[in-house]
Amino acid sequence: MNEMPMYSSFVSVIVPCYNEQQVLSETYARLTQVMQAHFTRYELIFINDGSRDATLPILKMMAADDSNVSVLSFSRNFGHQPAVSAGIANCRGEVAIIIDADLQDPPELIPDMVKLWKDKACNVVYAVRSNREGETFFKKLTAKAFYRIINYLAEVPLPADTGDFRLIDRKIINAFNQLSEHNKYIRGLISWVGFKQEPIYYQRAERFAGSTKYTLGKMLKFAHSSLLYFSHKPLRMASSLGVISVGIAMVLLLWVVYNIIFLPNQLVHGWASLLIVIMFFGGIQMLTIGVLGEYISSIFDEIKNRPEFIIDERINFLPETTIEETLSLLKNQRSGKSSKAVYTE
Numbered sequence: 054m055n056e057m058p059m060y061s062s063f064v065s066v067i068v069p070c071y072n073e074q075q076v077l078s079e080t081y082a083r084l085t086q087v088m089q090a091h092f093t094r095y096e097l098i099f100i101n102d103g104s105r106d107a108t109l110p111i112l113k114m115m116a117a118d119d120s121n122v123s124v125l126s127f128s129r130n131f132g133h134q135p136a137v138s139a140g141i142a143n144c145r146g147e148v149a150i151i152i153d154a155d156l157q158d159p160p161e162l163i164p165d166m167v168k169l170w171k172d173k174a175c176n177v178v179y180a181v182r183s184n185r186e187g188e189t190f191f192k193k194l195t196a197k198a199f200y201r202i203i204n205y206l207a208e209v210p211l212p213a214d215t216g217d218f219r220l221i222d223r224k225i226i227n228a229f230n231q232l233s234e235h236n237k238y239i240r241g242l243i244s245w246v247g248f249k250q251e252p253i254y255y256q257r258a259e260r261f262a263g264s265t266k267y268t269l270g271k272m273l274k275f276a277h278s279s280l281l282y283f284s285h286k287p288l289r290m291a292s293s294l295g296v297i298s299v300g301i302a303m304v305l306l307l308w309v310v311y312n313i314i315f316l317p318n319q320l321v322h323g324w325a326s327l328l329i330v331i332m333f334f335g336g337i338q339m340l341t342i343g344v345l346g347e348y349i350s351s352i353f354d355e356i357k358n359r360p361e362f363i364i365d366e367r368i369n370f371l372p373e374t375t376i377e378e379t380l381s382l383l384k385n386q387r388s389g390k391s392s393k394a395v396y397t398e
Contacts, residue, residue, distance in 0.1 A: 060167055063094040065149040066160075067140030069133050070099055073154040074107040081115055081122070083160045084152075088121070091164040098123045098140045099154075103130030116368045124368040134237050135362040137217055142230055143370065148222045151239075157257050158218040166220040169253055176248035178220040179212055179240075182257045211244050212252065224248060235361050290344075298337045305330065 066084060070077065081097070088095040101109045101124060109126055116122045125139050137151055148170060152158050158180065166178045217240055221229070228246045229239075244250070 060092050060164075060171075061094065062092070062148060062167065062171075063146045064088070064092050064096075064163075064167065065140075065144035065146030066095065066097045066163070067137060067144060067149055067151045068097065068099045068154050069102055069136035069140065070104060070108050070112070070154045071102040071130060071133070071136075072104045072106045072108060074104075074111060076155055077108060077111045077115075080154045080156055080160075083156065085119070085121075087160045087163055091167075096121055096123055096145060098125065098144055100124075100136040100140050101126040102132065102136040103127045113368065120369060123370050124366070125364055125370075126366040126368070128363040128365040131362040133217075134239055137239050138237055139362050139364065141221075141226055143367075144226065145371070146223075148220050149226060150220050151217045153216075153218070158216070159255065162253070162255050163220075166253055169251055170220055170222065173251050174249070175251045176222045176225050177243060177250035178253055179215050179243075179250060180218040181212060181252045181254050182214045182216070183254045211241055212250075215240060215252075219243065235359065237361070298334055302330075302334065 066088070068080065068084070073080070084097055088097070097119075099112050099115075099122065101112055109124075112122075112124045112126075116124050123143075125143060127136070127139075140151070141149060148167065150163050150166065152160065152163075162180065166180070169175070169178050219240070221243060225243060225246060225248060228248075229242060232242060
């Protein structure tokens, strides 16, 4: 990596964690090394997403030794996307970097992302995976298919081969925090809010330690949320299937009438063809009802208006700090006025 300057911008790093005891020490060490070398002001926000191992005790020790480390601990496991949402809602930086704890996304790329943000005067820098090391053929194939399908179905184009690893500035943070939906697909929402967005390319490494937390079931749920929340096309496709079915039925009806009138001796009598037709139209109906049911289920989740997450502990966060107070603090620091932030338990 080229020699990078020191930046005075206040940078927040958001790190969701779920059962990451094997990798946390290395993650903290590499993040701290990068941040201390390139930034005068920063915070590391670790979100403990209901971990069942020693993740929380390790995070507490880090926070006790380093005032730049803040910890949000959930009351239970709410999921990766709510953890990232919590970090975005509680960060104080001019920009925030979203990065997973498993070190597949390199912390050493952060200075390059900040440099691109400054040079291009953009609002988002999203990291594009030019290579995915240590992943199975099935994972690579399904990931590639997912991004192509979601881009076909979504009303807003979404960058292919990207994850949540990205830089977002305060304009995006403020816009994101206004979004009220619960089952968030964050990378899609960040694309949806618009503004100027620039890619940066990198090679994704193997996981440093432990095992992936994205099981097949979680991947399917993730894909389910992204499709339902970012596209109405499944509903339109269901309607189209209904129109096509009616068209096929009319053609079959005309064929039967034609045979009765002009070829009565050649008409094949039997239950097989009738059964096939019934099964075909029944399948179309069930598919359409299923698509409608999924959307109704999503509506039901939203109208319950439950919080995305419940925070059990907040460590090293300023009490009652609002976004307005944070921006005032940054403005004062830029104008040369002295101000001192004191972290409290």
